[in-house]
Amino acid sequence: MFAxxxxxxxxxxxxxxGQLAIIAFGVIDTAMVGRYSAIDLAALGLGSSIYISVYIGLTGILTALQPIAAQLYGARRYAEIGxxxxQSLWLALALTVIGFLILFFPGPVLHLARVPDALHERTVAYLRILAFGLPAGLAFRVYSSITNAVGQPRLVMILQIGALLLKFPLNTWFIFGGFGVPALGGPGCALASTAINWGLAVLGMVLLTRVDVFRPFAIFAHFCWPVWRRQTAQLRLGIPMGLSYLIEVTSYTFMALFIARFGTTTLxxxxxAGNIGAVLYMTPLSIGIAxxxxxxxxxxxxxxxxxxxLSRHGIMMAVAIACCYGAIVLVLRPYIIEGYTPNAQVVAAxxxxxxxxxxxxxxxxxxxTTAFVLRAYKVAVVPTVIYAVAxxxxxxxxxxxxxFNVSGVTPEWLTGARGFWVANTASLAIAGFGLLxxxxVVSKRYLRAEVVGVVDSAA
Incomplete structure (x- = not known):
């Protein structure tokens, strides 16, 4: 086990x-915008929820490259990896068009949320700036997927740390203004993220041509048009994966949209709370990817x-660390929240x-962690159904x-934002045990198939 x-x-x-560096983007945005104005903080929460839903759903499709390339790498079929x-880069280009239209024209989604007029303008400005950074974000996801597939995550980590070092000064400049740039508030952090995303994408593509580990793949050795057979194979795995990501994220996004009805302070x-959960999430996510x-x-x-x-030990490792994190948050809860905001009403919420x-x-x-393990087996449809139901x-x-106390008998402590969080916790428990x-079943099926294959080969 220890090996x-x-x-x-x-x-x-x-x-x-690397993931903590990226999630620190959100922490920095929340902390800095929170000190600019409560309206901008609420708009940031709403806008980032919408953006993350779009981004995660689209990049989830591209993540299909990782198990495909990792299995090819294990089989030493290097030319096919390139x-x-x-093909994944062509797919990223097509997905860019879809995502850009959603982010640049977010009116229908904001209408569903019944967003107050005070938040509407700031949220739209935030999303439209991020729309121009989406192509770079998708290209970088292709880079990170192939890098993780061949067991070289440090090549992603280095770039993400560099991005974090740029985030704070760029945020300060664009949010609060200076050197001829007006104070932009919440949309300022979107401008900083967009600039950084383009830098990451360009560096990622350059490294694919320069680093020795990628040379056997000959990724940019020649030009090729989309090949329908390979596109279909990636989409067959990637669409259910993207849907499962989308279901997971939109369950949180729609929480934010509905919670927005309870007012700016509650939102x-x-x-x-969501930011803290996202920071904690990075550890099991990293274990799942590894x-x-x-x-x-x-x-x-x-x-x-x-x-x-390996699957069993990875899952056990993630759950054990999660228990430790939970104990730490339980003890330090008041101090952690005070680090986000000095507003007593927001702290109480x-x-x-x-x-x-x-x-x-x-x-x-x-x-x-279990979901990522299943993706390594190239299994995605049933997990998506489990996610949807749960x-x-x-x-x-x-x-x-x-x-919203629809039944009229919900206890007071379960109404409002607390009701959404309790129900979401129960849904994750159902999803987790269902996926496990x-x-x-899947792992035993692979074992039986391998035994049959060995017998047939011997015969």
Whole structure:
């Protein structure tokens, strides 16, 4: 077990540092905009929820490259990896068009949220700036997927740390103004993120041509048009993966949209709780990505028993660390919240939500790690169904019933934002245990298939 944990940790820690650098973008945005104005903070919470839904849904499709390339890498079929990367870049271009239109024209989504006039203009400005950074974000996801697939996450981490070092000064400049630039408030942090995304994308493409580990793939050795067979294979895996990402994120996004109806203070408290949950989420996400890489490589090398053992140890590792994180947040909760805002009303709104985050994170760790392991097996359809039933049905539907006290008998402590968070926690528990049960079925199926293959080969 400890050998597997060391292997997973060796890949997970660079992913974790890189992901924390990126999630720190959100923390910095929230803290700095919160000191600019409460209106801009609420608009940031709403706008970032919409952007993340679009971005995660589209990049989830591109993430299909990782298990595909990792299995090819385990099988030493290097030339095919280069072809898959080229096809993924074409796919990113097509997805850019879809995402840009949604972000640049967000009116229908904001209408659904019944956004107050005070928030509408700031939210639209924020999203339209981010729309121009979306192509770069998708291109960088292709780079990070291939880099993780071949077990080189440090090449992503270095760029993400560099991006973080630029984020604070650019935010300060654009949010509060200076050197001829007017104070932009919330949209200023979107401008900083867009500039940084383009820098990351350009550097990522350059590294694909310069770093030795990528040379056998000959990614840019020649030009190619989209190949329908390979595009179909990526979409067959990527669409369910993107949908599962989208379901997971929109369950949170629509929480924000509905919670916006309770007022600016409640929404700001929700934004802080969500930000803390997102920071905690980075560790099981990193473990899931690392486990997925090792499992996919083992499957590509026709070692299903090793893949199953790695999967189990990765899941156990993520859950154990989540328990430790929960205990820390429970003890330090008041101090963590005060680090986000000096506003006493926002602190009071956030305190009970962060308490729920402790349980929320445990089940979040279980579900995300198991989901990534299943993706290494190139399994995505059934997990997407599990996500839809749990997160949309129980989480969002149950949250609406509790939060707005539709039945009229909901206890006071379960109404408002607390009702949404409690229902979402229950939905993650259902998703986590459902995915775990399905992984056991899939992994055993691979073991039986390998045994049959060995017997047939011997015969």
């Amino acid at each position: 597997d944990v060391r292997k997973i940790a060796a890949l997970a820690w660079p992913v974790l540092i 072809e898959e990367v080229r 700001a408290g929700h934004q802080i 486990s997925s890489t090792l499992v996919a490589q083992a499957l590509g090398a026709h070692r299903p028993e090793a893949a199953r053992t 956030a305190l009970p939500l962060v308490l729920i985050v402790v349980c929320y994170h445990l089940f979040d760790a279980l579900q995300i 997160l949309w049905g129980v989480g969002l539907g149950g949250g609406y019933l509790l939060g 049960a399905y992984w056991r």
